[in-house]
Amino acid sequence: MTLAIDIGTHYARVARVAPDGSTPGLVDLPGGTPDEGLALSTTARGSRVTALTETYDAFRARHGPVRRIVVVLPQREKAELTRQLGSAFAGVPDAPELRPLGTPHAVLALLRHSGSAADGRYVVCDLGARAADISVCAVTGHSVALVDAVSRAPAEGLGDGFDAALLADAGLPADAAALSALAAVRREDGAAQRLQSLLARAERSPGVYDSTTVHWLGDRQVRAGVVRRSLAAVTTVLDTALDGFRVGGRPSLVAVGGLSRLSPLHDHLGARHELVALPGEGTDPCHAAVLGAALVAAGLVDPGDRYPHAVCVGTHRMVAGELRTEELEISPAGTLEPGAPPVFAESGGQRVRIRAAQGAQREVVVSVRAVPGGAGVPVRSVRVPPGSPGERCHLGIRLSVEGIAHLVLQPVGAGAGTELPLGPLPVDLTGVRR
Structure with missing residues (x-):
């Protein structure tokens, strides 16, 4: 299970x-x-x-x-x-x-x-009690890369602050009982339509409709004016955050979380985005x-969110005076994540040390392996620059947020590393050729 x-x-x-x-x-x-x-x-x-x-x-x-x-x-x-x-x-x-x-x-x-969700870019807005967590993701085939993300958390909380303002208008504390009562009246038949209609009227004529009751909590009332002003505070937070993303056009947006239940908030987001x-x-x-x-x-x-196959490179090692070609696994299956730090080849919990090529560039073949213990499928080759005599380095793989793989050579100890672009790594290995 x-x-x-x-x-x-x-x-x-x-x-x-x-x-x-x-x-x-x-x-x-x-x-x-x-x-x-x-x-x-x-x-x-x-x-x-x-x-x-x-x-x-x-x-x-x-x-x-x-x-x-x-x-x-x-x-x-x-x-x-x-x-x-x-x-x-x-x-x-x-x-x-x-x-x-x-x-x-x-x-x-x-x-x-x-x-x-077809291929393309999507803005996922998680509108929760504490914050608005907004992520831009690029869907490409089997990969979903996190391109950008931002969190906006007002001091009083996002959903919590909104609910507290409504309860204060009714003269109630934002405790468990009052919050439960507020949630219950929102779920009543016709509550969403009534809220939407009253807020539209209050927006056009606040002096007339701001005092209209939107919700009854027992004998306490929540008025349209406080809902309208509190909702405007939420949309200001969202608009400021969303304007910081350069998605272009009318991006596809998915709204989730507690506040996304509010139909007026959906209308506001739908005016500027293509709601999914x-x-x-x-x-x-x-x-x-x-x-x-x-x-x-x-x-x-x-x-x-992770590359499904193991990533390996071909290496050479002297064994009993003979030069042997071996496959070194850098990244086990399911560990590479777009935008995350590089994953380095390890053995016994320690990073493997590789001797740098001496005197000239060396071609290194990168392969991926779908079956544990199976043969790797060559997918890329890259020329590794020569290193200093005796220099050793750690070998890693990094995926950019766009899903572009980079071979990482990090000198042991101090020193700047080198990244060699490999391009996207294939997910479907059927018919793959280097």
């Missing part, structure tokens, strides 16, 4: 693919709600690692252990949290394999699986990331 968990600020959402292997769906857990998921404890809200273990404990108590969990992480925190997650299940019997996945790749996995609809009927934008991650966990779609 496989699982996906998306840890938010206040809730965790859990999903898996149906037993028939067709569609992903949310998992019901004790204390959870169909719309928001499992409420996190106060302790878990301060630590995503604690939130992960708390959520998995709740799942395992009802459904039993799983072999693999894809954990959705905010793009702004992915690198740091990936390092922390290694200790999440230390010492736990039958601990599951953890596979971190950034929110934009999880969302695009859902779209790509349904055929809703989520697949399925009535798919909640708060669930898009975890549903996409569930497809990844089940092996139904590759998120495209």
Whole structure:
């Protein structure tokens, strides 16, 4: 069994693919709600690692252990949290394999699986409680490269600040009970249409309609004027962030997260961008990331955030007085990530040291290997410049955010490294020729 968990600020959402292997769906857990998921404890809200273990404990108590969990992480925190997650299940019997996945790749996995995302550039806006996390991704075949990303987090929070302003207008604190009541009235039949209509009137004639009641929370009212002004503060944050990207034209934009449920916000974004609809009927934008991650966990779609094959180079070594040609694996399958630091060849946990070519350039053949232990398929050749006598270097591979591979020669000790462009590495190896 496989699982996906998306840890938010206040809730965790859990999903898996149906037993028939067709569609992903949310998992019901004790204390959870169909719309928001499992409420996190106060302790878990301060630590995503604690939130992960708390959520998995709740799942395992009802459904039993799983072999693999894809954990959705905010793009702004992915690198740091990936390092922390290694200790999440230390010492736990039958601990599951953890596979971190950034929110934009999880969302695009859902779209790509349904055929809703062709090649091109997409802006993924994750509008959550704390921040607006905006990512520009380039989809090219099987690869999804992160081209640019920015996070905008107002001091009071994005969604949290918006909700707090509405509750303050009603004379209520932004506590769990009031937030739950606000979420409930937003889900009422016709609530979205009523909000959209009243805000449009208040925008045209604020003096007349700003005092109109949009929501009733018991005997307390939330007025159109405070919703209009609070929403304007959110759109200002978004517009400023989006204007910093040079995507060109009307870029395709996918809005997810709690605030993206607001239809007036959709209208605002749709006026400047080509909004991409989520697949399925009535798919909640708060669930898009975890549903996409569930497809990844089940092996139904590759998120495209890592190169799937091992990358190797041909080397020469003297063994018992004979020169032997060998294949050195630089990057194991599934480790190269666009925009991430280089991956260097290792042996026994230590970087391999290669003697630099002496006196003249040397041609090095780069190959990729789809099957562990199988023969590599030559895909590129590159001329390596000569080094100084006795010089040794580490050999690595780096993928740019555009998916261009570079062979990296890093001298052992001090000294600047050299990068040699290789071009894109093939994913489909059928008929590949160097």
